[in-house]
Amino acid sequence: MKIFQLLIVLLTGGLLIYGMEDLPGWGDPSSPPSIHVSPRYIEKTVEETGTPNMVTSVLADYRSYDTLGEATVIFTAGVACLLLLRKDAP
């Protein structure tokens, strides 16, 4: 059984490494995100969101759904701490 699990792990790892071949190189200027997404954020941030800070506009406007998820993760962590550590959790 142990051998079977090891085989599955090796197979999955091998597939992932094989899939990595097709990823664009690190910092490749011709990769799709560098061609379409980044220039759009850099050029249109002030025009579209009225926010000079690009990081804030990406974090809170273009990718706000992601930020909502992050806030939910922190909230869940706090509630889990309360439930695990306090007997009189409100």
Add this chain to the structure above:
Amino acid sequence: MIVQYENIIIKTISRILIPFIQIYALYVIMHGHYSPGGGFQGGVILGASFILLVLAFGAEASQKRISLKKLTVLASLGLLIFSGIGLVALLMGGNYLDYGKLPLPLESIPKIRAMGILGIEIGVGIGVMAIMITIFLAIASYETEGKND
């Protein structure tokens, strides 16, 4: 519980420092549009100021200002502001979290979007602050409760 530690230096210094830390935290939250900062960072600084209050004056004495019940309400309120702004945009006919559709009396859509960003930063700030203090209080008050058993 963290008990009060009688030391005039710690108390005086933290009494002087806490208002400045809180003002700086509010600045970091509100100024996230123009400089590094935002809801998460400002919320953590604001939470740290309250943790300093608890460390200097003891959990018993600061119970009047920060209790776990209030903190739970605040944490939920922060997340509610965030998702509520998204829901308002949805109700006004836009996509979820599409700030351009918020009903604000401003002349142009970018300005409304900037206000929407500010709104969710405030929500995140309140939530992160409350959760930081909650985790600190929960962990700090755990040991003594365990010893009593």
